Amino acid sequence: MALANVLRENRSFDRVIQFVREQQPDVLFLQETTEAWVMGLRALRQEYPHGAAVPRRDGFGMMLLSRLPVDRVDIVRIGPIAVP
Numbered sequence: 001m002a003l004a005n006v007l008r009e010n011r012s013f014d015r016v017i018q019f020v021r022e023q024q025p026d027v028l029f030l031q032e033t034t035e036a037w038v039m040g041l042r043a044l045r046q047e048y049p050h051g052a053a054v055p056r057r058d059g060f061g062m063m064l065l066s067r068l069p070v071d072r073v074d075i076v077r078i079g080p081i082a083v084p
Helices: 013-023 035-040 042-046
Strands: 002-005 027-031 050-054 062-066
Touching (some): 002 013, 013 035, 013 042
Parallel strands (some): 002 027
Antiparallel strands (some): 027 062, 050 062
16 A cells, blocks of 8 residues: 655656556555646556545545455545545
């Protein structure tokens, strides 16, 4: 498993892809994901076909990618701004 905070303003998608391919985690959890990050990491979807993404503009977006089948992903939103 790997966890990374990608920093929403960051656009170094290739560096994250390289890190993931070098480390080859079965499960990857990314924080601060935006729509740009979801699109920028689409190259990983062949290797990580399972998971969910909840992109947000405010830095609270999250993305879960897995090589392993996932039976269910529940997204729970917390607080007045519905942080996933």
